[in-house]
Amino acid sequence: MDWREGTVRWMKWVRPQDIIMVVLFAAMAVASPTLDVSEGGLLFVLAVLQIAGPKLPFLRSPRGKVGWITLELIFAYLLIGYDGGLVSNFYPILLLPIISAATYLGVVGTLLFTLLSCGAYISFVWFVDFSQWIIEPEGIRVLILRLTFLAVAGNLVNVLAEALRVQSANYRGAAEGLAEANRQLSAAEAAVRRSERLAALGQLSAGLAHELRNPLGTMKASAEMLTRNVGSENETAREMAGFISSEVDRTNSLVTRFLQFARPLKPRVATTDVTEILDRAVELVERDAPQYHVTVYKNYSPDLGPFPLDAELMERVFYNLLLNAAQASPAGGAITVKTRPADGMAEVSVIDRGQGVEKKDLEQIFNPFFTTKPEGSGLGLAIVSKIVDEHGGRMAVESEPGKGSVFRVYLPLQRKT
Numbered sequence: 001m002d003w004r005e006g007t008v009r010w011m012k013w014v015r016p017q018d019i020i021m022v023v024l025f026a027a028m029a030v031a032s033p034t035l036d037v038s039e040g041g042l043l044f045v046l047a048v049l050q051i052a053g054p055k056l057p058f059l060r061s062p063r064g065k066v067g068w069i070t071l072e073l074i075f076a077y078l079l080i081g082y083d084g085g086l087v088s089n090f091y092p093i094l095l096l097p098i099i100s101a102a103t104y105l106g107v108v109g110t111l112l113f114t115l116l117s118c119g120a121y122i123s124f125v126w127f128v129d130f131s132q133w134i135i136e137p138e139g140i141r142v143l144i145l146r147l148t149f150l151a152v153a154g155n156l157v158n159v160l161a162e163a164l165r166v167q168s169a170n171y172r173g174a175a176e177g178l179a180e181a182n183r184q185l186s187a188a189e190a191a192v193r194r195s196e197r198l199a200a201l202g203q204l205s206a207g208l209a210h211e212l213r214n215p216l217g218t219m220k221a222s223a224e225m226l227t228r229n230v231g232s233e234n235e236t237a238r239e240m241a242g243f244i245s246s247e248v249d250r251t252n253s254l255v256t257r258f259l260q261f262a263r264p265l266k267p268r269v270a271t272t273d274v275t276e277i278l279d280r281a282v283e284l285v286e287r288d289a290p291q292y293h294v295t296v297y298k299n300y301s302p303d304l305g306p307f308p309l310d311a312e313l314m315e316r317v318f319y320n321l322l323l324n325a326a327q328a329s330p331a332g333g334a335i336t337v338k339t340r341p342a343d344g345m346a347e348v349s350v351i352d353r354g355q356g357v358e359k360k361d362l363e364q365i366f367n368p369f370f371t372t373k374p375e376g377s378g379l380g381l382a383i384v385s386k387i388v389d390e391h392g393g394r395m396a397v398e399s400e401p402g403k404g405s406v407f408r409v410y411l412p413l414q415r416k417t
Contacts, residue, residue, distance in 0.1 A: 018051045032090075034083060042079040046072065050096060065104045069113060073097040077120045085124035091146060094121060095153055102158035106165075110158040118147045190363075191394065212255050220248045267310035267390050274346060274411075275300045277311050278337055281318035285326060292326040294333050301340040307413045313387045314411075320380045321350040321407050328354030328405065345393070345410040353404035362397060 025047040029040050049072050056064075076096055080088045094117040101113035122143075128135070135143075223244040230237045275298075282296050318337075325335045329352050336351040357365060366385040385395050392412045399405035 021051055022047060028090075032083075039079065039082060042075055042082065046075050046079065046093065046096065049075065050100075062105075065100075066109070069097045069100045069105070069109075072100060073113065073116060073120065076117075080121070081124065081127075085127055086121075086143070091121060094150055098150055098154035099157045102154050103161045106162070107158060110154050114151050114154045117150055121147065121150075187394075191389070212251070216248055216252050216255065220245060220252075223248065267313055267387075269308040269310055269391075271306045271308055272311045273306045274304070274309065274314070274339060274348060277309075277315050278318055278339070278348070281315050281322055282337065284315075284319050285322045289323060289326050292329065292333075293331045294326045294329050294335055296322070297334060297336045299336060299338040301338075304339050304341050304346055307346060307411070309391060309411060310387075314391070317384045317387050317409065318348070318350070320384050321409070324380065325350050325352035325354065325405070325407075328352055328356075330354065341413070342410070344413055346413055348409040348411070350407045350409075351404065356401040356403055356405055357397070357399035358401055362399060365397065366395060 025043055029043050032039060049068065073094075076090075076093045079093055080090050083090050097113050098110070098117050102110040105113070125135075223241045226241040227238060227245070230241065278298070278300075282298070286296070322335065322337070329335060333353055336349075338347075338349040338351065340347050366381050388395050388409055388411070393410045396408040396410065397405060398408075
């Protein structure tokens with residue numbers, strides 16, 4: 001640690017104001033005509049409380065602040081009592097607890113400690129020997145003026161401190177608003193970049209798919225002709241022809257998905273109940289993928305009514321998300337489908353408790369051709385994202401490896417023209 005770090009740490013605990021405060025308390029001790037060890041010790045304790053109180057972590061809670069200010073009041077009371085009570089020159093020291101309360105505790109705390117401080121000062125009346133001393137009306141007026149001065153000072157500091165608290169709250173609100181705006185801007189930039197990549201890759205995929213269709217058709221026809229013309233004694237040739245035909249079918253299916261991804265989407269929207277679409281998607285997954293043995297739980301919000309969307313396209317979206325969740329879940333696992341309104345949007349969540357997605361892959365899972373499955377094409381989630389984008393919505397995902405994933409689809413409840 002060099003001298004700069006040491007200076008920074010030292011400045012956190014000792015401020016220039018603290019040095020000034022020490023000098024002022026020392027000046028009070030020197031100026032006191034009755035200074036002795038006890039009086040100096042009480043002044044020293046008050047100085048320590050005033051300087052160190054706001055810096056100690058355990059005194060930052062409301063209860064800690066009340067305890068700290070109460071200690072200030074007790075030692076101020078002892079100092080005034082030791083110095084002569086009502087006639088003590090140290091009576092303004094009662095401003096310490098009042099101002100501290102006004103700074104940290106608000107209106108109620110200020111009023112409470114103002115009353116306690118005034119009551120503490122008035123209590124010295126009980127120690128006056130009225131057989132030797134008489135309080136003249138002028139003395140009563142002076143006593144009232146002193147008490148009023150304490151109350152006015154506390155109220156003024158509280159007004160200033162309240163203005164600072166309101167201003168600080170406004171600054172915090174503005175900072176939180178800026179942080180949220182930055183998060184939304186980052187999400188929008190990521191969505192724009194993803195859309196640009198989708199558009200470029202879509203054009204490439206369309207051209208590539210059309211170029212592949214013709215040779216695939218020729219290969220398919222040749223394989224079928226070879227199967228018909230090869231005799232049964234040449235079993236190897238027949239098997240090879242079968243392999244060619246099945247691989248052509250698989251490649252042709254992949255080309256079809258390329259075209260689905262590349263084809264411009266124009267959603268045909270109609271006011272539809274999203275729960276009906278979800279029910280159909282669940283039925284399709286249970287029919288097409290019974291081997292995963294998962295149970296789908298439905299948690300539909302009654303507050304979410306029908307809204308405009310393309311039922312056919314959104315059924316494809318939810319089917320893909322449910323199928324991915326089933327593939328990621330262990331045998332006998334559970335999937336939850338949840339809907340709710342959220343800030344003018346309809347939120348549909350597909351929640352699984354499967355293997356999850358690695359953090360490094362979260363930013364890429366909606367990119368075309370990115371997949372973690374050995375036989376995946378990497379187009380499923382890309383098509384899902386494209387359909388949701390065309391509806392004016394957005395996708396969000398939360399995942400933790402080994403604990404599962406939550407895919408959220410946000411769709412506008414009102415269609416923008």
